[in-house]
């Protein structure tokens with residue numbers, strides 16, 4: 511399969527978890543992938559190595575998101591590599607995947623924790639998209655990682671769920687603005703996926719059972735379950751879909 515031959519993708523948070531699986535899958539489809547990482551440089555280098563060993567093309571770009579200025583800093587690094595490799599700065603696919611969880615009841619949520627989850631999940635995504643716009647080619651793709659917690663009420667994750675609600679609103683709002691360029695904007699809403707974000711649940715017997723029973727299929731989601739749908743959304747096959755928040759939760763709590 512090579513639906514993405516000639517395309518260039520930036521996948522944020524691709525050093526681990528869902529982002530890693532997305533980077534590998536987009537590369538398998540033929541895209542050149544910018545594997546973004548926050549702090550795990552070695553893990554990102556490993557993803558790049560794996561893509562290259564399979565005959566694909568990738569490079570890593572590091573930037574931790576703390577303030578809005580970090581979006582510009584990421585693009586400075588990306589511009590340099592793209593200019594070296596392709597002679598220009600444009601790319602085709604932006605997957606806004608980097609994110610953090612926050613498990614805390616509203617009574618226990620501190621202002622610092624609230625700001626951190628908002629800054630990483632909402633503010634960074636907003637400014638990454640803002641600064642991607644002059645770089646994204648027509649018929650490009652913006653794919654945002656949201657969460658099924660925007661549909662299903664889950665105790666103890668109010669602030670986190672709010673960040674994903676903001677992502678859904680951003681997705682809808684931008685879709686009509688960018689349609690004249692053929693750029694689609696969609697969000698994916700995973701349920702429980704077996705990644706570091708859910709380490710505590712995965713390591714606990716009752717937590718593991720809770721996560722598995724959430725889905726209609728009675729198992730935890732795997733990063734590849736999300737990567738496969740992302741590859742479809744990144745391809746021209748999805749050209750008639752925009753402004754959608756797509757449930758990829760294995761039919762959780764239907």
Ligand code: NDP
Pocket residue numbers: 522523524525526527528529546547548549550551573574575576606607608609610611630655656657658699700701702703704705706707708
């Ligand atoms: P992981 O914790 O496995 O990985 C998170 C990734 O995001 C890492 O690559 C990390 O980079 C990067 N990242 C985190 N914080 C920052 C930051 N401040 N600056 C830059 N990069 C950062 O997460 P998942 O793979 O589980 O989640 C990926 C996305 O999917 C998130 O947006 C999450 O909210 C969403 N999601 C996940 C679900 C799940 O059950 N796992 C369910 C629903 C949605 P590094 O390690 O290099 O620092």
